Amino acid sequence: MYEFDLVLLLLQQMCVFLVIAWLMSKTRLFIPLMQVTVRLPHKLLCYVTFSIFCILGTYFGLHIEDSIANTRAIGAVMGGLLGGPVVGGLVGLTGGLHRYSMGGMTALSCMVSTIVEGLLGGLVHSILVKRGRPDKVFSPLTAGAITFVAEMVQMLIILLIARPFEDALHLVQSIAAPMMVTNTVGAALFMRILLDKRAMFEKYTSAFSATALKVAASTEGILRQGFNEENSMKVAQVLIQELDIGAVAITDRDKLLAFTGIGDDHHLPGKPISSLYTQKAIDTGEVVYADGNEVPYRCSIHPNCKLGSTLVIPLRGENQRVIGTIKLYEAKNRLFSSINRTLGEGIAQLLSAQILAGQYERQKALLTQSEIKLLHAQVNPHFLFNALNTLKAVIRRDSDQAGQLVQYLSTFFRKNLKRPAEIVTLADEIEHVNAYLQIEKARFQANLQIQMLVPEALGQHQLPAFTLQPIVENAIKHGTSQHLGVGEITIRASQHERWLQLDIEDNAGLYQDKPSASGLGMNLVDRRLRARFGADCGITVTCEPECFTRVTLRLPLEESAC
Structure with missing residues (x-):
């Protein structure tokens, strides 16, 4: 009957612990206790929290003869189980020193046993973490089982250290069962409170994340x-x-x-x-x-x-x-x-x-439009002057050819001054370039040879407007027009896996890799391709001095591919 009364009294003291734990679970201090981590702030919080529980367990205990029936083991075991061996040992040492300071027949044995209880909880923590089962740390069954074993160890330590032995044995017979039951139930219930708070926190976080993701997905791109x-x-x-x-x-x-x-x-x-x-x-x-x-x-x-x-x-x-x-x-x-x-x-x-x-995209679009207008403006005034002079000369000797030149000139300026869209087909771009080349061929006559190697199957591929014309103009203006022999311009289009490759090659080999106003058009084309399709696209130049200059443009076969 005495043991049953002692169990009830200790359970009353344990309820005070659980109320404190429940109140603490309503604060932010409880959040770090809900996870296994090696971070120092978490360790410090575990140490302080469970050291306080250890000390309170002693203060709330019941004085029996020259000893104290207590719930101190809850703090020591939980400190080790949640914080690891170091934290468990320090919590046990703090609680043990406090108990030792109160004196009594079992002062030394209780100090030693409290340290051992903290280390035992820490040992189980390490084993579970190393085996990749950290969630088991938060199991009420685990907490209760460890505390039960820890209380058994405490009774053995009291029998080994406390003297006289007869009094120690009588004490153990009186308090062993009540303390083992009370501390085991208390540790399991404490962990249950922690586990419920953890589940609620995870549910709250999951709901928060799900709502945030749904909002993000539903509003994506609207305000852009x-x-x-x-x-x-x-x-x-x-x-x-x-x-x-x-x-x-x-x-x-x-x-x-x-x-x-x-x-x-x-x-x-x-x-x-x-x-x-x-x-x-x-x-x-x-x-x-x-x-x-x-x-x-x-x-x-x-x-x-x-x-x-x-x-x-x-x-x-x-x-x-x-x-x-x-x-x-x-x-x-x-x-x-x-x-x-x-x-x-x-x-x-x-x-x-x-x-x-959205603001950046609109600014980028405006910049692109400005660059296109700049490419329009890059048409050399001398080209128009030379084209008209060429037309004047051709009219005198061949009226049919003059009519064709007028048509080419009309096509060139129509496409140069007013494109219906920023994106055009390769066939449309080739038509624009061909009009320019035919006018230049009429001017240079036999001194300019043109070769177009563009498969019809690639003609419907889309690319930014004014991609080829500035490159071809550079090839003539800074290449074949300064070549002593017959100038040759070759334009090739080919497919390499998912890439479209365009080569503009002249036989002058006069390219110089240095910034200049003459390279503005080519630089703008390169920047536009890289900005639109990515760093893998753009322009590369290969030059063999006095032999050839080849400008290679690389872009995806489908615009959506990049």
């Missing part, structure tokens, strides 16, 4: 197309569906772009910003949160608005400048969820990145 009312409304509708909140609004710096949810009858897109919370977020660049309790929220548009709290997060563009806000609302009868607050801030960063990417 432009930060306007139409695209903002699409994003707002995705957010209110995925986040399950009262309302969503998106603004620029001046007006409301989109609103959906509670209050959409008076929060109308296109209206100027009237909320002080929104204006504060724009002016300061900081997140503004009005929970409706500590920070009161009141709608600035309608006195009977059912919205009761709001989170306003700035959207940022180039150079981190605030370009608008995203606003999440909750109804007056609902609390604003902390997960929605965290998600809202993350979503704002995602949308800001989309807006910025």
